[in-house]
Ligand code: DUC
Ligand code: ZN
């Protein structure tokens with residue numbers, strides 16, 4: 001079996017920081033040994049291939065629990081395929097994604113999963129798993145939930161937004177939550193009052209308010225917090241754990257914090273775009289704001305401090321990307337003259353680890369919290385821990401040798417995502433993945449891509465019942 005030794009680095013996990021060497025055997029981490037110990041000296045003299053990590057961190061590969069590769073939306077598809085999107089993720093030190101398989105209205109949940117499995121099969125550079133989106137909750141889809149959970153799809157997303165497309169009413173959401181409470185699945189909710197939003201969209205367009213910035217104005221923070229509150233109460237009634245995706249409004253954070261203070265199994269996720277971007281970007285010149293159209297929308301800058309505080313207090317527990325890229329030319333411009341036709345979503349899978357590391361550099365969060373938010377908690381939340389999300393004997397050797405001092409300027413000219421703009425164009429960040437391993441194989445090293453489509457394998461996830 002191939003043996004690789006990562007020497008000289010500072011191992012950082014959610015739990016600890018250790019000056020330790022990491023021995024990899026095949027696809028797994030075999031053992032850690034403290035620097036200078038007899039064990040470490042014995043390893044150094046063996047025939048293991050050496051990766052020098054002096055002056056670097058050795059961290060678990062990132063786990064991005066929220067991506068949308070090749071997602072159909074508004075007559076087009078998000079522009080990254082599983083091949084291009086997972087390659088870009090690898091460049092940025094992310095080694096596992098969880099994408100969303102969509103049940104079409106009138107179709108079965110399984111049919112949606114099969115479509116997504118076919119898109120991903122043989123294409124991925126890194127490991128991948130699926131959540132299922134329920135767009136049509138009825139007796140047969142509820143039954144399907146049970147079998148899918150047994151097959152490793154252990155989380156289901158419901159939309160309180162997008163009437164006529166993905167939307168579920170409260171009764172359907174309650175039923176799905178009840179089923180999840182019974183079969184151990186985690187219910188995820190897109191919490192925005194889509195019925196009310198559609199009224200405001202119609203009024204805005206009728207009044208000639210058609211620019212991208214109106215996307216943010218109609219999708220009001222109050223309609224996010226109202227839906228968040230409602231989702232929490234429904235989850236309480238069902239006795240189900242709840243995961244609220246892409247939280248952006250301070251008022252929604254307050255709802256989650258209140259629920260958590262009561263001891264409820266309610267968890268919140270946010271994304272880099274809500275931490276680093278704002279309605280100032282959405283109000284950019286001309287049609288530029290379309291680059292920043294996503295849902296939930298970007299908020300006024302003052303919301304950012306609420307999100308950062310919640311990341312420190314654990315009222316928000318995960319940072320994922322909601323990576324859902326659409327090209328500015330040819331896709332976003334479908335909404336010229338009508339913001340409601342701009343495909344919703346932003347690129348981000350490549351830069352999550354670095355943007356969050358920038359928050360470490362700036363003293364907003366600590367190093368271990370960085371790994372907890374980006375690796376360990378998403379792995380645990382979605383039933384993949386400790387196989388993913390940590391550096392420990394028996395874990396998959398998904399590892400990143402991270403250079404905390406490397407300077408980079410984010411730009412569409414140098415990124416690897418298949419999209420013609422960067423939401424962070426020109427932003428300087430300190431820190432970068434130097435060497436990335438996926439299940440023991442080096443897939444990125446010092447600016448060279450060494451991975452291949454199909455190396456990434458499907459991860460069958462455990463239930464999330466342990467959260468209760
Ligand atoms: N929000 C987005 O911005 N894109 C995809 C779906 C979603 O809920
Ligand atoms: Zn959503």
Ligand code: ZN
Nearest residue numbers: 257260261315
């Ligand atoms: Zn609290």
Ligand code: ZN
Nearest residue numbers: 066068322324
């Ligand atoms: Zn999403």
